[in-house]
Amino acid sequence: MKQPHKLWLRSLLIAAAVSVLTIVLNTLNVFEIFENKTYDLRMANSAKYKLPCDEICLVCVDQESIDWAKENYNWSWPWPREAYARIIDFISAGNPKSLAFDILYTEPSVYGTEDDTALGDAEARSKKVIQTFFISENDYDEPLFPVEQIKENAAILGNITSKKDSDDVIRRARLNYEYNGTVYPALGLAPICLTEESIDYDSIPVLEDGTVLLRFTKSIDDYLPYSAKDIFESYEAWKNGEEGPLSPEDFEDLYVFTAYYAPGLFDICSTPISQVYPGVGIHMTNLDNYLTGTYIKKIPGYVNIIWLVVLALFAALIVALSETCFTRYAAVAIPAGLSGGLVLSIAVPVILFNFGYWILLIAPLSAFIISSLVNIIFSLGAEGKQKRFIRSAFSQCLSKDVVNQIIDDSSSFTLGGKKFEMSAIFTDIQKFSAFSELLSAGELGCFLNFYLTKMSDIIIDEKGTIDKYEGDAIVALVGAPLKMYDHAKHACAAAVKMKKAELELNKDIVNYASNPKPSWMEDELYSAFKILVANNKTIFTRIGINSGEMIAGYFGSEKKKNYTMMGNNVNLASRLEGVNKQYHTNGILISQATRNLLDDDFVVRSLDKVRVVNINTPVQLYEVLDEKSCAKEELIAYASDWEKAMSFFTSRDYQSAKIALSELLKKNPSDGVAEYYIHLLDDYFLKGTYPQEKDNEGVAFNTEDGVFKLLQK
Known part of the structure; x- marks a missing residue:
């Protein structure tokens, strides 16, 4: 007992x-x-219960505004800074509390000094413009301030340096930052310095490191959104004494933020509510929490x-x-x-x-x-x-x-992950926002299910695991939870089969749209096909693959957990997916680590050695063209000739590279990569110059180590 x-x-x-x-x-x-x-x-x-502060609004420089300005003002990108001066003049006429720009003006305008002066003059007239600057986490890096005309005429400068946790997720924000004895407020709290004598730090639950825990709304779209296009249209009407879509009074007593919101332009942050979150939302949330007293208290x-x-x-x-x-x-x-x-x-x-x-x-x-x-x-x-x-x-x-x-x-x-040698796959449909604009929510959902089902089945058939779906994007892994020694080959085989399936899908969509609806097909899926064909929209998938040590396992809580992966090698795979756009590839980019595991089973061509965004270690890029067993002899020979051309390019024999690439382009006029290199040779290397950040090429060439720095994700 x-x-x-x-x-x-x-x-x-x-x-x-x-x-x-x-x-x-x-x-x-x-x-x-x-x-x-x-x-x-x-x-x-x-976040579902957090109401946004109605004193905050966002002016979006979105794709619609860029297209409209190109058509109506003949403005190419980047816009002249006089465009932002118009935004300042229009909004300032309505007496807002502040007008903060989450846009860096660290380099002189490509349109000339007068363009910078125009923006500075607008700031001087407004007296409520907050400009941003960036201070790196590295103490030895100099801060990036706006050019002089813009810096001197701004009412105040706000720091946009983010405070990331160890997993690169932004859950907190800075209140200020001291540099050379001057204390600068964070961009989110800079408006308070314009409307109040000082920030009331006693009312803020400040952590030991001087940061605050942010409480997010469910989406940045919860805040009052305005398109820059509507501002420009209203500006013209306002100047002529007419009534436009908006009036300056719409911004009375508002805290206004202006930021890029077009795909590929805005700064992407990972936050608790989204892995793809516009950076300006961090600053808006910081201000929101201060005004409403809703910071998270530890x-x-x-x-x-x-x-x-x-x-x-x-x-x-x-x-x-x-x-x-x-x-x-x-x-x-x-x-x-x-x-x-x-x-x-x-x-x-x-x-x-x-x-x-x-x-x-x-x-x-x-x-x-x-x-x-x-x-x-x-x-x-x-x-x-x-x-x-x-x-x-x-x-x-x-x-x-x-x-x-x-x-x-x-x-x-227990919760947690294990280390695996495996391959990460990231896919994304090019210009998917154009699909979203054409289709209703129901049509878009049916179309995505149609696409994702086909692509996911291919990955699973190649022994892969679907990590998650992010809209049209697929995140997958090969090599876990069961260890695999040929994970890279299965990942690349899946990618090649996905690209081939993509061609069949595009043909099927045209075929279905051109004939009566099959009895088994949903009405909304059939409608989606008809709309896409009518607008000449086709699927083009970009795929990035990287191999190496990663963590995979169940993460979350004991009540809800997901099998997922994480690590720097995962991040690199994500970056490679986007690099396809820069090089105009056929859609599949892999890293050196993945290439080393493929033996001779695939037709692969080498590209540049690059530094991708947020990863300083150079990465050798390779494009997978096909599986060796399925490839035609012409493709194998083409890949061999390509390597000769690239050897000229890397050894800086640019004239020979141009000749070799031109011959390749004659054989395959649709090779966008060859066209891209010829463009670089003609416009830069053969002229004795190199692409730099100011050239808006998306890359900057380092003459010392021959590595291209990618300027966008």
């Missing part, structure tokens, strides 16, 4: 030991990555410790009570009690977060789970009895597979 006092003492000692262990692990940041993920999930949930450390200890004791209490007071019903009482404890340990942090308070979830939850498991294990005598007890206690609330996993290895019942 069990002695109750010994059982209670044992349970309390286990709870105490587990509490100390989890506190130490939390201090060592072992739970940080998981806590961040649950933080993001809570933020996404609470619970003091001692409260987190108390909460952790309470949950560990609660788990011990459930097991002890079940064995002393409810022995006959332990098989029911323990799973019921522990299920209630799991709900409590998750519900309290979620509910508090909705009220603006961040209390730890993962460390206390881990303490509860570990305390539960250890107490259960110590409550059993023999190993066989332990297994029968765990199966009986947990089979009602966990799947059989998880129960068996706990029995075989109790340490496996």
Whole structure:
């Protein structure tokens, strides 16, 4: 017969030991990555209830505005800065509280000094314009200030340097930044410096590092959006004393932000609510939280410790009570009690977060789970009895597979990932926004399901795992959860088959649209096909693949978790997908690491060695053309001739490179990559110059190491 006092003492000692262990692990940041993920999930949930501040609006320099300005003003991109002067004059006439630009003017205008002066004069007239500057995290880097005419006439300068967490997600924001003895406000709080004597720091829940935790709305589109196109149309009417789509009074007493919002132009940030979030939204959220007093408040450390200890004791209490007071019903009482404890340990942090308070979830939850498991294990005598007890206690609330996993290895019942040598795949449909503009929500959904089903099946057939879908984009991995030594070959085979399937899909769409609707096809899918064909829209998929060590596993909370991957090598694959656009490829770019694993199974051609955005280590680019076993002899010969041409280019024999590339282009007039290199040779290298940032080519050539720096993602 069990002695109750010994059982209670044992349970309390286990709870105490587990509490100390989890506190130490939390201090060592072992739970940080998981806590961040649950933080993001809570933020996404609470964002549904966060109302945007109605004093803030956004003027978007979107694709529609760029196209309109090209047609009506003959403005090529980038716009002359006189365009922004018009925005300033129009909005300032309505007496806004401030007008902040999340646009860097660090280089003189390509339209001449008068263009910079025009913008500066507009600032001087307004006296409410906030310009941005950038200070790198590296102390030895000089800050990037606006050119003199713009800097001197701005009412105030705001710093746009982001504060990223260790996983590159922006959850917090700076309040200010000191440089050479001058304290500059963050762009988000710079408007306060115009409307108030100073920022009321006492009202802000500032963290120890001087940052604040942001509380996001569900989307940046929640704020009042205005298109720059409407501003320009209204400006013309306003100057002529006529009524336009907007009037300056629409901006009265508003905090106005102006930023790029066209695909490929705006700064993309990863935030708790979106992995693709416009950077200006960080500054708008910072101002919103200040004005509405809705910053997330971090619970003091001692409260987190108390909460952790309470949950560990609660788990011990459930097991002890079940064995002393409810022995006959332990098989029911323990799973019921522990299920209630799991709900409590998750519900309290979620509910508090909705009220603006961040209390730890993962460390206390881990303490509860570990305390539960250890107490259960110590409550059993023999190993066989332990297994029968765990199966009986947990089979009602966990799947059989998880129960068996706990029995075989109790340490496996945790969140987290493992290191794998694998390949990451990122895909995206080129100019998909044009598809979205043409189709209704229902038509777009049906079309995406049609496309994603075909492409996903190909990846899965090549032993890949779909990580997630982001609109039209597919994120996938090959080489996990089961280790594979030929993961790179399967990833590239999937990419080649996707491009071939893409050709068939485009043919099928035309065929379906040209004939009566099949009985099995949804009306909205058929309608989507008809619209796309009528507007000459075809699918073109860009694919980026990188191989190397990555982390893959289940991440999230104990209630909801996803199998996903992370790591720098994942980020590089994402960047390579976008680089296809710069080089005008047929759609598949891979890294050197992936190329090294392909042996001679694929037809591959080398391109440049580049530095992609946010990754300083040079990366050798390769384009996959086909599987060797399926390729025609003409393609294999073409690839061989290409390598000769590229050897001339890399050895800086540009005249020979031009001749060789021109011969290749005659053989394949549709080769956009060859056209691109010939353009660079004709306009720069053969003239003794090199593309630089100011040339708007999207790349800057480093003459010392022969590496191209990519200027956009």
